[in-house]
Amino acid sequence: MNFELTEEQRMWKKAVHDFIAREVKPQAAEFAEAEELNWPAIRKMGPLGLLGITIPEEYGGSGVDAISAAIAIEELGWGDGGTALNIAAHTGLGCAPITMFGSEEQKKAYLPRAASGESKLAALALTEPGAGSDLQGVKTRAELDEDEWVINGSKAWITNAGDCNYIITLVISDPEHPQGGSRSMSMIIVPSDTPGLHVAPPEKKMGLGSSHTNAITYENVRVPRQNLLGEEGRGLHQTLKTLDGGRISIGAISVGIAQAALEEALRYAKERKTFGVPIAHHQALQWMLADAATEIHAARMMIYYAAWLKDQGKPYTKEGAMGKLFASEMAERVTRNAIQIHGAYGYSREYPVERMYRDARLMAIGEGTSEVQRMVIARKILDEIQ
Numbered sequence: 001m002n003f004e005l006t007e008e009q010r011m012w013k014k015a016v017h018d019f020i021a022r023e024v025k026p027q028a029a030e031f032a033e034a035e036e037l038n039w040p041a042i043r044k045m046g047p048l049g050l051l052g053i054t055i056p057e058e059y060g061g062s063g064v065d066a067i068s069a070a071i072a073i074e075e076l077g078w079g080d081g082g083t084a085l086n087i088a089a090h091t092g093l094g095c096a097p098i099t100m101f102g103s104e105e106q107k108k109a110y111l112p113r114a115a116s117g118e119s120k121l122a123a124l125a126l127t128e129p130g131a132g133s134d135l136q137g138v139k140t141r142a143e144l145d146e147d148e149w150v151i152n153g154s155k156a157w158i159t160n161a162g163d164c165n166y167i168i169t170l171v172i173s174d175p176e177h178p179q180g181g182s183r184s185m186s187m188i189i190v191p192s193d194t195p196g197l198h199v200a201p202p203e204k205k206m207g208l209g210s211s212h213t214n215a216i217t218y219e220n221v222r223v224p225r226q227n228l229l230g231e232e233g234r235g236l237h238q239t240l241k242t243l244d245g246g247r248i249s250i251g252a253i254s255v256g257i258a259q260a261a262l263e264e265a266l267r268y269a270k271e272r273k274t275f276g277v278p279i280a281h282h283q284a285l286q287w288m289l290a291d292a293a294t295e296i297h298a299a300r301m302m303i304y305y306a307a308w309l310k311d312q313g314k315p316y317t318k319e320g321a322m323g324k325l326f327a328s329e330m331a332e333r334v335t336r337n338a339i340q341i342h343g344a345y346g347y348s349r350e351y352p353v354e355r356m357y358r359d360a361r362l363m364a365i366g367e368g369t370s371e372v373q374r375m376v377i378a379r380k381i382l383d384e385i386q
């Protein structure tokens, strides 16, 4: 057992950290407040390899291992939750399915551009107005008309939908399949400029201002038959595999946000005085800080462990769900206490901890709510004792 990062992972972490400390963190409040993506930084992420962390080198990606990918997303979370979500959705949801299931032509057509930083981001559209946790409720329909898929339906809450080149869309392709639900779905790559694809203005969200989330409607959207991703009827299976990796990313963002909030709280606790001493001298606050440091450490280890399992080619569904569940709920506690330590100033937009609290709140909802993670974990542990 070895808990050390490799020399390469340490160098990667430092390079990413330095970039984010310069290009993302100082600008985070401004972009969040303006509800704009930090495009100047995102453009520079291509050459650094951050946009291609789930793409092999032969297709223009950085080809890094899963631990390095988690480190990059954690550092992004430390810099800005919204930017972290954009990049996690781009790499984990928009690019990873093409890396995992795409044909050679699809990989060559989409991945090098996605990794470069010269084009827009990528998106994955699973959720619908009537189907989130229960994806068997998906209604968006794709029908073959000679050599084209014709797509009709709507999706909701899609990260990057208005800021991407293509949207991988989960559809019902064969409603009559004898094996029903799970074999009736497929994934189809829909270029964003396809006629009939309408992306609504960004949702007004509680936090993550520098990330856009949009509803989409598909009105007789036609794409070539070859845009089917992977095998027909494997859409739900592909979705679950994609979400396994996505959960490591959401857990990593949570660790990053919590780390940033703890650093703010430590700094403030040493400066602010009450009753003649810095508030860091009060035991009640020391316990909050100690709990935060402990829980962040535990969450980080859980996320790195799930990533390590992924790197070893071992199953990691349970460990990824555990990491995401613990890290996202931990981030909420840590950011909540960071506000508490700041007193009234914590409630002010002049200090970053209230933004971190709002950003962290999504992590227990997106890519499977905490309740869904508990369902996944419970199923696995119940199966294990048969």
Ligand SMILES: Cc1cc2nc3c(=O)[nH]c(=O)nc-3n(C[C@H](O)[C@H](O)[C@H](O)COP(=O)(O)OP(=O)(O)OC[C@H]3O[C@@H](n4cnc5c(N)ncnc54)[C@H](O)[C@@H]3O)c2cc1C
Pocket: 089, 093, 124, 125, 126, 127, 130, 131, 132, 133, 134, 156, 157, 158, 159, 160, 205, 208, 213, 362, 365, 366, 367, 368, 369, 370, 371, 372
């Ligand atoms: C900012 C943001 C970004 C997002 N980005 C994307 C994206 O890029 N792509 C995408 O496809 N989706 C995206 N989503 C959607 C997100 O994944 C869903 O919101 C999430 O999966 C929950 O689905 P829902 O909102 O429909 O909640 P519901 O499924 O309606 O759940 C409502 C409540 O019921 C609980 N619940 C549901 N079923 C059960 C059960 N069986 N047992 C116990 N409790 C249950 C849930 O945990 C939750 O508390 C995003 C959402 C947000 C807010």
